[in-house]
Amino acid sequence: MAQKTKIHMITKPLGEFTYKCKPYDHQQREFERSRDMEYYGLFWEMGTGKSKPIADTAAHLFLECEIDGVLIISDKGAYLNWYFEEIPKHFMDGIPYRMAYWSAYMRKDEKYRANQLLEAQDDMLDILCMNVEALSSEKAYHFASQFLQSHYSLMVIDESTSIKNPKADRTRACFKLGALANYRRVMTGTPITQSPLDLFAQCQFLKPGVLGYTSYTAFRASYAVIMTISLGSRSFPKIMGYQHLDRLTESIQPFTSRILKSECLDLPDKVYETIFVEQTPEQERMYVQLKEMSLLQLEQGLLTSTSALTTINKLHQINCGHVKLDDETLVDIPNNRVSQMCRLLNEVVGKKIIWCCFQHDVELILAELDKDEYEGYAVHYYGKTTDNDRLAAISQFHKDPKCQWFVGTAATGGKAITLVESHTTAYYSNSYNLEDRLQSEDRNHRIGQTNKVTYLDFVCSGTVDVRILRALREKKDLAHQVLDSFREMLTP
Numbered sequence: 440m441a442q443k444t445k446i447h448m449i450t451k452p453l454g455e456f457t458y459k460c461k462p463y464d465h466q467q468r469e470f471e472r473s474r475d476m477e478y479y480g481l482f483w484e485m486g487t488g489k490s491k492p493i494a495d496t497a498a499h500l501f502l503e504c505e506i507d508g509v510l511i512i513s514d515k516g517a518y519l520n521w522y523f524e525e526i527p528k529h530f531m532d533g534i535p536y537r538m539a540y541w542s543a544y545m546r547k548d549e550k551y552r553a554n555q556l557l558e559a560q561d562d563m564l565d566i567l568c569m570n571v572e573a574l575s576s577e578k579a580y581h582f583a584s585q586f587l588q589s590h591y592s593l594m595v596i597d598e599s600t601s602i603k604n605p606k607a608d609r610t611r612a613c614f615k616l617g618a619l620a621n622y623r624r625v626m627t628g629t630p631i632t633q634s635p636l637d638l639f640a641q642c643q644f645l646k647p648g649v650l651g652y653t654s655y656t657a658f659r660a661s662y663a664v665i666m667t668i669s670l671g672s673r674s675f676p677k678i679m680g681y682q683h684l685d686r687l688t689e690s691i692q693p694f695t696s697r698i699l700k701s702e703c704l705d706l707p708d709k710v711y712e713t714i715f716v717e718q719t720p721e722q723e724r725m726y727v728q729l730k731e732m733s734l735l736q737l738e739q740g741l742l743t744s745t746s747a748l749t750t751i752n753k754l755h756q757i758n759c760g761h762v763k764l765d766d767e768t769l770v771d772i773p774n775n776r777v778s779q780m781c782r783l784l785n786e787v788v789g790k791k792i793i794w795c796c797f798q799h800d801v802e803l804i805l806a807e808l809d810k811d812e813y814e815g816y817a818v819h820y821y822g823k824t825t826d827n828d829r830l831a832a833i834s835q836f837h838k839d840p841k842c843q844w845f846v847g848t849a850a851t852g853g854k855a856i857t858l859v860e861s862h863t864t865a866y867y868s869n870s871y872n873l874e875d876r877l878q879s880e881d882r883n884h885r886i887g888q889t890n891k892v893t894y895l896d897f898v899c900s901g902t903v904d905v906r907i908l909r910a911l912r913e914k915k916d917l918a919h920q921v922l923d924s925f926r927e928m929l930t931p
């Protein structure tokens with residue numbers, strides 16, 4: 440490890456910590472409990488605001504001269520949430536910081552910004568966001584290692600079930616990187632996705648041996664009931680069940696917290712989260728070409744309100760992974776949006792509603808959810824769903840526990856039906872029609888709903904997605920203002 444020098448050469452705190460925005464009771468309680476701990480796990484249900492205490496902890500530790508760097512590792516695409524949303528929203532005002540993200544597809548300016556963080560500066564907190572999947576590559580691992588070796592640091596793994604497999608390359612990389620960090624945190628709403636054994640790697644990252652075992656084999660032997668199965672001349676161990684789970688629960692309590700939305704009495708009834716998705720190179724190329732052509736038409740006075748809305752629609756389609764050409768041909772585009780959304784929602788407890796703007800969005804999502812890795816089955820409710828199938832879809836979602844997904848277009852399914860079995864709604868894409876948005880939000884936020892409802896919007900940063908969502912959140916009807924602000928729409 441490279442030699443580190445005491446941060447700022449200061450032995451007393453740099454200032455007094457203050458909240459940028461008022462925390463909820465559970466956020467304040469857990470922040471005050473964990474802020475000085477070397478390692479801690481936030482196993483909080485989605486929508487309970489687990490990012491805020493992490494941002495507050497980083498500010499507190501910096502002011503105490505304990506860290507001058509933060510490395511945030513998260514799932515594919517989700518690491519951008521920290522860069523665009525969580526840090527700007529929650530990080531304490533008055534603390535100077537530099538922030539960058541590392542990606543295999545960085546532009547020159549993004550690469551320069553990231554490289555700047557490899558050399559610590561006095562009185563400056565450096566924050567680096569990275570994709571956990573990238574750590575399977577030597578180049579990404581080396582960059583993260585350089586950052587940690589040049590800083591006293593807090594390392595955070597968001598959606599930490601991404602390292603539940605202790606044999607995976609990225610998990611082993613996180614173990615090595617964790618050894619270089621001074622403080623460590625893991626975060627996830629579902630620490631156990633398939634079995635209690637999922638906890639081992641997450642806790643091993645926090646502190647090797649913290650569960651009383653340094654090897655996964657010994658841990659599994661203690662908590663799993665294993666039988667040897669013979670097939671012909673071959674035999675292999677098979678897990679038949681689990682044991683001593685009370686002991687396992689007790690062993691993690693000193694350094695973790697579990698919080699559910701139902702326990703957070705001061706949470707608002709509606710909780711909104713924005714999930715940023717990275718464009719693929721193909722999406723970025725097509726998006727830039729269409730954007731530049733449209734701006735040229737605007738300069739030449741050739742753009743009407745109708746053609747402006749058509750352009751915004753096509754740009755939004757590109758971000759969603761498809762586009763309809765002028766000859767009505769539908770072209771699919773490689774994208775991260777479908778798999779990122781479905782993987783994230785798959786870890787949410789309970790039934791899920793997904794609203795889309797375009798019919799082909801529904802079809803892309805249904806094709807993804809048809810894979811074996813997703814829990815339960817999906818029903819659809821959009822323009823191509825027959826009347827009988829619509830009635831069946833609602834009935835199945837109400838009554839069948841295996842029906843975990845309701846996928847439709849907000850224009851078709853956003854009115855008149857009740858879906859209170861779900862307290863999680865995702866918007867894969869948004870219409871610029873305000874009524875569609877407001878009506879669809881109310882499908883599971885109505886009489887009969889006993890939980891707080893979380894709304895997740897999936898957007899590509901720096902694109903029309905952001906402008907559409909901003910207009911909807913501000914209760915504006917985009918169709919009435921689009922031509923007057925077309926240039927601003929294309930440059931969020």
